[in-house]
Amino acid sequence: MSKAPKIKYIKHKNIDSAKWNACIDRAQNCRIYAYDWHLDRTAIVWDALVYGDYEYVMPLPYRKKLGIRYLYQPIYSQQLGIFPAPSATLHKVFIDKVQQHFWYSDVQFNSQNMPIEDEQVACTERYNYLLPLNQDFKAIIGGYSKHTKRNISKSQRNDLNIIEGIRLEEYLAFKTKNLPPGTANDAIEKLKSLIAFGEYKGFGKVYGVYTTANELCAAVYFCRWKNRIIYFNAATNDTGKELRAMYYLLNRFIEDNSGKNLFLDFEGSMIPGVARFFSGFGARPERYFQLKFNRLPGPLKWLKK
The missing domain is CATH 3.40.630.30 (Gcn5-related N-acetyltransferase (GNAT))
Structure with missing residues (x-):
């Protein structure tokens, strides 16, 4: 029996740009924020998780503090996560893999990435606003x-x-x-x-x-x-x-x-006044999730509170 494809951690310099962008492009949950040219301009520093031959991918924008790498959401990038939308089982495998490489994460997945049941991961609802045209x-x-x-x-x-x-x-x-x-x-x-x-x-x-x-x-x-x-x-x-x-x-x-x-995508917001402004044009909420975990050692947890 052939082995199932594995999720690999790939450094930025080793990412196949053509395969990466092709995966994002054909994904039903495609978001402009996940293309390499966008990430290179916003996150600057990012690695990736890749399943099989770029069948599923997940960008990993990170920073360092006191020598500790942590995941964060880059500016001008509302929704990232896993592309295309995986099964619940594969989604959990991706999250487990992230936790193997990072002690702390505060990122926003896309609207087709559902929350997971994991007591170590906090999933908070956020809302984008879409208006069908x-x-x-x-x-x-x-x-x-x-x-x-x-x-x-x-x-x-x-x-x-x-x-x-x-x-x-x-x-x-x-x-x-x-x-x-x-x-x-x-x-x-x-x-x-x-x-x-x-x-x-x-x-x-x-x-x-x-x-x-x-x-x-x-x-x-x-x-x-x-x-x-x-x-x-x-x-x-x-x-x-x-x-x-x-x-x-x-x-x-x-x-x-x-x-x-087409849809007019207002990109949020969680600020009540801004949300009212968008919804006033008839836009409806699109739910997505912020995923956060903090497994830093006790003395360091305060750094990311």
């Missing part, structure tokens, strides 16, 4: 909340102007001025690399909203991957908030893409 615009508007409709009406009285495909440099300068507190120091450089690649390959574009004085007040980087258009990164300033510019932009974007066999 396959209906006509009138039907989609019917799913808007009253609050959203009211804010769209207010925005339409402000003589705003949308430009499709604004310059990357303008967006990054605007983003830098309006960064949320606690943003990592290298976040803008990583974002620049991702958007530049997306624009070069033709699957990403930045939309900007301008005031009557021709000042940028809100902007979003959208990228299309397979059947998802991802609301990948956004920025607004106080003027944009006052003018409801993001409501204006999203409503127009939904109108332009209605009737297509």
Whole structure:
């Protein structure tokens, strides 16, 4: 009898890029965050678990602290995990293998990777928001909340102007001025690399909203991957908030893409106010799980609390 394929731990330098990307590409649970070109720009340092001849793969983005390697979720990478979605048995084998190589893990799996029953692993529900665009615009508007409709009406009285495909440099300068507190120091450089690649390959574009004085007040980087258009990164300033510019932009974007066999993927969020904003456009939650374990020796557990 032939032996069943084994899960191998493969160092980053030894990963077969073509086979890796082909596995992600054909997976039903394909996510843009799992391609090697994305991980190379966000995680920078990552290894992998590979089953058989790249039949299943799992990226392992890690950092080091006091010489101890630990898994973490890279910026601009909402969902990782195992690709394609494995059986419950194989899923458990992957987790066991992860625990052989790492003492600590805090990562987010994709929506088709189910939680496991393991007292050493904490599985916490998280939510993404998806809006189907396959209906006509009138039907989609019917799913808007009253609050959203009211804010769209207010925005339409402000003589705003949308430009499709604004310059990357303008967006990054605007983003830098309006960064949320606690943003990592290298976040803008990583974002620049991702958007530049997306624009070069033709699957990403930045939309900007301008005031009557021709000042940028809100902007979003959208990228299309397979059947998802991802609301990948956004920025607004106080003027944009006052003018409801993001409501204006999203409503127009939904109108332009209605009737297509696509989902608008809002990428979250677990922040109640942001979740209400997304759900106000009729988007519905997509559940995925954060998997966390801490098997560090007693004196070191406090390092990752």
